[in-house]
Amino acid sequence: MATRTFPFSTLINKQTSVFPALADADVILERRDAENLVLMRSERFEAMVKGLGLAARSLAIIAKANRPLAEEVFAEELPWLTWLPAEGRPECVRELLDHLLAGAETGLLLPFSRALQEWQSTAEIYSDPELARAHGSRLLRTHAAETTPPGSTP
Numbered sequence: 001m002a003t004r005t006f007p008f009s010t011l012i013n014k015q016t017s018v019f020p021a022l023a024d025a026d027v028i029l030e031r032r033d034a035e036n037l038v039l040m041r042s043e044r045f046e047a048m049v050k051g052l053g054l055a056a057r058s059l060a061i062i063a064k065a066n067r068p069l070a071e072e073v074f075a076e077e078l079p080w081l082t083w084l085p086a087e088g089r090p091e092c093v094r095e096l097l098d099h100l101l102a103g104a105e106t107g108l109l110l111p112f113s114r115a116l117q118e119w120q121s122t123a124e125i126y127s128d129p130e131l132a133r134a135h136g137s138r139l140l141r142t143h144a145a146e147t148t149p150p151g152s153t154p
Contacts (some may be wrong), residue, residue, distance in 0.1 A: 001044065003028055008037070049107060056104035063097050070097065078116075085094040092119045 002025040011018045011029055018039070021027050026040040063070035067090070074093050075081045081089055081090035096119065125131045 001026055006028060008032075011039075022035070047105075052109075053104040056100045060097055060101045067093075078120075080120050080123040080127075083127040084119075085126065088122075092123075095119070 004021045004025045004100040005028045006018050006021075008029045008031045014101065014133075018027060018029075022041055024037060029037040029039065031037065041137055059073070062073070062102065071081075071089060071093050074096065081092060084092055095115055096112065099115045100109075103112045125135055
């Protein structure tokens with residue numbers, strides 16, 4: 001889907017230039033002092049949510065039936081996984097799949113987005129030998145502690 005970008009002030013001052021763009025594009029409204037906003041037709045939004053939900057559930061089914069295949073799919077889509085130590089990859093894939101599935105079901109994808117960024121940052125640290133030596137031994141333990149339910153052991 002195409003996107004068009006407008007300053008937020010254009011929506012306020014000249015609505016007639018923003019709303020017609022929604023016929024064939026989603027609109028990003030750029031704001032100076034806050035996060036940008038996205039306007040889209042509800043039909044496109046609902047289609048996106050349904051498609052994401054189906055994709056996430058399908059991937060979760062594959063992951064349960066064939067974990068190595070799910071890891072392979074993620075590794076292809078997230079090439080930075082190769083920088084994680086081998087023992088950390090399954091944990092990363094499991095956590096990301098869990099967040100993606102929960103997000104697809106609830107519409108709350110920020111936890112998935114945060115986890116994705118955290119894992120990528122962790123992988124980038126492992127890609128640098130100096131940083132990995134300085135911080136690597138505690139990185140996976142930190143992720144495990146953050147994702148382990150209270151009362152259980154990582």
